[in-house]
Amino acid sequence: MKYRIGPFTISLQHDVASFQETFDLFYADHLQLSTEPTDFHVRLRLSNSLRRWIRPKVNFTTDSDAPFHPFPADQAYPLYEWGINWCIATQAQQHLMFHAAVLEKNGHAIILPAPPGSGKSTLCVALNQSGWRLLSDEFGLLRPETGEIHALPRPVPLKNASIDVIRRWAPNAIMGPIYYGTRKGDLCHVKPTDISFTQTHQTATPRWVVFPQYDPNCKTALHTFAKGRAFLKLSGNAFNYPLQGERGFNAVADTIEQSDCYYLPFRELDEAIQCLDGLSKTQY
Amino acid sequence: MWQALNFEQISCRSWNDEFFIYNPVTGNTHVLNELSWLILQHLKSEPKTVPNIQTLLAAEFPDSAEELSADMLLQHIQQMHIMGLVKQASENTDWLQATQ
Numbered sequence: 027m028k029y030r031i032g033p034f035t036i037s038l039q040h041d042v043a044s045f046q047e048t049f050d051l052f053y054a055d056h057l058q059l060s061t062e063p064t065d066f067h068v069r070l071r072l073s074n075s076l077r078r079w080i081r082p083k084v085n086f087t088t089d090s091d092a093p094f095h096p097f098p099a100d101q102a103y104p105l106y107e108w109g110i111n112w113c114i115a116t117q118a119q120q121h122l123m124f125h126a127a128v129l130e131k132n133g134h135a136i137i138l139p140a141p142p143g144s145g146k147s148t149l150c151v152a153l154n155q156s157g158w159r160l161l162s163d164e165f166g167l168l169r170p171e172t173g174e175i176h177a178l179p180r181p182v183p184l185k186n187a188s189i190d191v192i193r194r195w196a197p198n199a200i201m202g203p204i205y206y207g208t209r210k211g212d213l214c215h216v217k218p219t220d221i222s223f224t225q226t227h228q229t230a231t232p233r234w235v236v237f238p239q240y241d242p243n244c245k246t247a248l249h250t251f252a253k254g255r256a257f258l259k260l261s262g263n264a265f266n267y268p269l270q271g272e273r274g275f276n277a278v279a280d281t282i283e284q285s286d287c288y289y290l291p292f293r294e295l296d297e298a299i300q301c302l303d304g305l306s307k308t309q310y
Numbered sequence: 311m312w313q314a315l316n317f318e319q320i321s322c323r324s325w326n327d328e329f330f331i332y333n334p335v336t337g338n339t340h341v342l343n344e345l346s347w348l349i350l351q352h353l354k355s356e357p358k359t360v361p362n363i364q365t366l367l368a369a370e371f372p373d374s375a376e377e378l379s380a381d382m383l384l385q386h387i388q389q390m391h392i393m394g395l396v397k398q399a400s401e402n403t404d405w406l407q408a409t410q
Contacts, residue, residue: 253326254328256322258341261339270332275321275332279330282325283323
């Protein structure tokens with residue numbers, strides 16, 4: 027199977043029956059088959075010999091690499107998504123890659139750089155379900171030549187308590203199976219809204235950089251963040267900033283220059299969304 | 311005598327009186343305050359001593375002349391030396407290439 031996700035063409039082979047059903051849940055109705063040159067050759071294969079029947083394991087390989095130890099076969103789908111993350115992070119150096127959620131509204135992109143545990147993915151899903159187009163939950167792909175962010179719509183992984191938070195908050199969201207006891211805890215993926223797929227080809231211009239932080243004891247509010255400090259946080263957040271050299275420096279600086287920067291401690295998703303919707307209504 | 315190193319190659323952006331420098335020789339990014347940036351500007355064309363710089367800055371900022379001590383200026387220069395942005399005029403800077 028050869029298909030396109032965002033700017034990447036992926037060739038996938040697998041022999042894991044349970045994997046296809048979950049893959050189809052998230053991708054089948056928007057899958058773009060492709061004849062373009064392949065960026066990532068990916069294989070999911072059950073381990074050979076007795077392992078196929080006794081606590082079966084699945085392996086993720088790409089070309090000559092096997093970047094992970096074998097996973098339990100019933101975790102083939104999360105392994106696939108982590109494997110694609112690995113492919114992008116190690117090979118897509120034509121992009122400056124932020125560890126950030128990126129969404130778009132009214133033609134403007136909001137970049138939400140955040141470390142694990144900040145509530146980024148939960149907020150990302152909530153914004154998407156509220157009408158923001160998802161460009162990416164994990165990788166903010168910025169092309170230094172243009173300053174535009176490219177869309178990479180993929181299911182958003184929620185972990186542990188966040189799963190029930192979104193189930194209650196967005197009961198109509200399409201959620202996949204829960205994988206218990208993965209290396210990142212309990213895991214469940216949420217399908218992006220249709221517009222996130224149908225407008226994949228549309229890039230977006232950064233307009234806001236917002237550093238979110240979930241804190242159940244805080245008062246939700248947007249706080250202006252000094253651009254110099256925002257530059258340091260955003261450049262430090264970019265996976266491949268050191269590799270990009272001067273063009274990466276200028277790309278981050280241009281992004282900060284053209285963006286309003288904020289810190290957003292938030293207690294409730296509705297409150298955070300109200301703050302960010304308010305930004306999107308600002309006339310530019 | 312001190313001198314700026316590869317000044318013409320560095321990239322600089324500024325927000326709120328801070329200067330963010332990318333040095334392509336080392337591949338590092340640095341933050342300079344306004345005083346360090348002013349010192350670097352004065353060192354870009356030809357080597358200068360600390361007293362030279364002190365005199366130039368005192369002429370530019372007469373109200374602050376008394377605060378611009380030689381010790382303080384030297385401290386700023388030494389910090390930039392560690393960053394690889396300045397060198398002593400006779401210094402061999404091959405060590406910088408190893409940090410890339």
